[in-house]
Amino acid sequence: MKGDSGSTWAPPPRPEVRSLALHKIIAEKLRADPSLLRQAISTLNRWKSADGTESADRLEWRELLQGPVDGILAILVDPGPRGIRLRNASPFTGVLTNEERMRIIKAWRAGELTALIRD
Template sequence: MYSRSRKQRDADIDQRILHIHGFIADKLLANPALITQAELTLEARYEQKLLRYGSYLLWHSVLELRGQPEAFKKQLLSDEPRWNTLRRTTIFTGILTEEEREEALATFAASEN
């Protein structure tokens, strides 16, 4: 029996979160009105000093791309390490229902087999 390193466990978590954000991106693009919820979350977190200015700008920049579906998804689903960190504290809380989140996790698990 072997133990996975912290780096490997973090990479696995990042992959699950990325997969969930793919579902989030699709839902947001299909229902643009949901962007308002994310904008409110972003502003609230920034006002409460839960986000640094740089993170605020990155999230704001992805929201600005909502009219360009390919660019929106490319940025939100970027494999850059900074985006892995940002997605761990996503502003898109509450966008997916619990059933949709479970579906996303199930399809991720199925893709791992």
Template structure:
């Protein structure tokens, strides 16, 4: 959902870049993630969006410390959780 929104609203990219810059300047609990996000956010929009939906272990690790935190409202997050839970339950039933 954030990847789609990013493609429609470039201002999210500037917010994320500013957040990563503050991580780099002020310290981040995991500096490696801050550096990795800095490199990702320097890429083109398609590459950035791809990183947001990367299903690899590295992609999941980076999303634990996403500069896009706060881009979704609480309602949007809960809707996503419900959709995922429903998909998991459907998979368990088969």
């Protein structure tokens, strides 16, 4: 289908692609600095204090954060249903700088994320 400009129209990338790209950068940072796990645990604790309860996804994150870093890294970049579900409840908020986030968001809006999420 052609748009008014004559270029081929393509649907925007799915939100899961943006989330995967963001979490791929988080995984790289976590691999370089495993102490970032403390920040994720602190986030879960803050959410529990604010809500007074924990969802199944948050409980699953809490269990993952007690395990090996490799397991956490795998979930952060898992393109499957479990990875998508857990990224939607990710406790790694605040790990990325604003510049890192904006780079991904701009690439997502421009439809240029394919290269960023490839292994």
